[in-house]
Amino acid sequence: MDGRALDELRPIEAKAGIIKNADGSAYFRIGKTVAYAAVYGPRELHPKFLQDPKTGILRCYYNMMPFSGIGDRVRPGGSRRSKEISMVIQKALKPVLELEDYPNATVDVFIELPQTDAGSRCAAICAAAIALADAGISMKDMVSAIAVGKVDDKIVADLNYDEEAYEDGPVADIPVAVLHNTKEITLLQMDGEISKDELLQALELAKKASDKIAKIQFAALKDKYKVNADQR
Amino acid sequence: MGLLVKQKDIVVPGEVLADSIDYLPGMHTYRLNNNIIAKRVGLVEIEGRALKLIPVSGRYLPKVGDKIIAKVVDITMSGWMLNINSAYNAMLNSKDIMRFVRKGEDLTRYHDVGDYLKVKIFNVTSQNLVDVTMKEPGLSPLHGGRIVMINPQKVPRVIGKMGSMVMMIKDKTKCLVNVGQNGVVWIKGPAPEAEFVAIKAIKKIEDEAHLEGLTDRMTQFLDVECAHLQGLKSETQEEEPRETFQSFQRSQEREE
Numbered sequence: 001m002d003g004r005a006l007d008e009l010r011p012i013e014a015k016a017g018i019i020k021n022a023d024g025s026a027y028f029r030i031g032k033t034v035a036y037a038a039v040y041g042p043r044e045l046h047p048k049f050l051q052d053p054k055t056g057i058l059r060c061y062y063n064m065m066p067f068s069g070i071g072d073r074v075r076p077g078g079s080r081r082s083k084e085i086s087m088v089i090q091k092a093l094k095p096v097l098e099l100e101d102y103p104n105a106t107v108d109v110f111i112e113l114p115q116t117d118a119g120s121r122c123a124a125i126c127a128a129a130i131a132l133a134d135a136g137i138s139m140k141d142m143v144s145a146i147a148v149g150k151v152d153d154k155i156v157a158d159l160n161y162d163e164e165a166y167e168d169g170p171v172a173d174i175p176v177a178v179l180h181n182t183k184e185i186t187l188l189q190m191d192g193e194i195s196k197d198e199l200l201q202a203l204e205l206a207k208k209a210s211d212k213i214a215k216i217q218f219a220a221l222k223d224k225y226k227v228n229a230d231q232r
Numbered sequence: 233m234g235l236l237v238k239q240k241d242i243v244v245p246g247e248v249l250a251d252s253i254d255y256l257p258g259m260h261t262y263r264l265n266n267n268i269i270a271k272r273v274g275l276v277e278i279e280g281r282a283l284k285l286i287p288v289s290g291r292y293l294p295k296v297g298d299k300i301i302a303k304v305v306d307i308t309m310s311g312w313m314l315n316i317n318s319a320y321n322a323m324l325n326s327k328d329i330m331r332f333v334r335k336g337e338d339l340t341r342y343h344d345v346g347d348y349l350k351v352k353i354f355n356v357t358s359q360n361l362v363d364v365t366m367k368e369p370g371l372s373p374l375h376g377g378r379i380v381m382i383n384p385q386k387v388p389r390v391i392g393k394m395g396s397m398v399m400m401i402k403d404k405t406k407c408l409v410n411v412g413q414n415g416v417v418w419i420k421g422p423a424p425e426a427e428f429v430a431i432k433a434i435k436k437i438e439d440e441a442h443l444e445g446l447t448d449r450m451t452q453f454l455d456v457e458c459a460h461l462q463g464l465k466s467e468t469q470e471e472e473p474r475e476t477f478q479s480f481q482r483s484q485e486r487e488e
Contacts, residue, residue: 023289023290023291024289041291041319042291042319043291043319044319044320044321053359056319096245096246098271101293102319102360103358103359103360104320104359104360105319105320105360133244133245133272133273134273134289135289135290135291136272136273136287136288136289136290136291136385137272137290138245138260138271138272139245139246139271139272140245140246140262140269140271141245141246141269142244142245142246142247179246180246181246181248181264181267181269182264214246217244218244218246218247221242221244221273222242222244225242225288225442226242
């Protein structure tokens, strides 16, 4: 709809280590959707009843800033929607993390979105994955997320808001998180209508797209140490 | 095919380091089918057929035998609770300090909340409960001075081979420098200016720890930075009691 090819992603930009106070942090932009992630921990977990003596836990907080939407003010604070997204992000990231080394501790991931144009949970996951790696937490794999779907009768990648809100035909919006090496899917949600064949096609597209994103995530992390080298 | 990275390359989690059976996964890497995959952001170290990573980021994980600098955060019935710049606190039992503590005595007489102590970890349980001791030469409370936090993964570079780097900073800035394995560095100098130079040097090492030729660059850096300290030093150095300085250095050398 905005002049991209069907499988073309919006321009992506990623940076690691932008929040100095945090143990790890990242910035991830895809088109007009911007996500900042900050990771704190592993650190002591309070309240104590949440502690798990077998493993550390991961807590995610997803938040859209009040001015981040299309024009309507997003009411600050947690909502039913942000709580759900926080949970799916946590479940998308947890499988790759090795938190067994940190019993009774927690790793907190805070994700803020100053600007959104659909695909915010995917941008959030991408940013959080970079930030977790930057924080030096053991990860079996890189997590890359992208929304795919169907607009009218075409399978497309990386829907923006106009595509997602298309009214003259069937629309399906499917956020997917894919592990880089195994191509396992850790997040799969759907809104809209799509046939089984088309869904499988869309997932193939998501896997291809996730490769591109993973490359950008890798480059962002490596860049952090290159920048340091240039400063001397 | 085979090896996909070079020695000292920066790699990131999920990156494939080698794609053949001929290589073995070492620290912070694992095997998936034929591939060796990295689990941390770090520098590749190739040792024969084994590939291991030296992490460049991450928090401190307590290890038995480490000498660390800890801050007293609480006082319990039997000892002190210490913050060790990690996800876990450490316990220092009143039996594990150099002096005899009578039963029921007020523990703040020895170490109060907010004090910094150099301690050694002698036990870590599976649940990461950490026990530390001060019953060893070189382990003592650190009075005065200032604290700098650095990335615990960079501590070996700050210390240098056989303590060469930290000795150089001590020599040139005339500061006392005590580096804990947990990334807490204690600095006390003859004048604030000298301390600032030492802090700057340590921060520089931290930033450039993964780059080669660090020692030469640091020598140069310290020569330049210390040039303007010259006049100042001669005036203020006398304030530092010689004897304690030397005995301190001796204990440091033993440690390193």
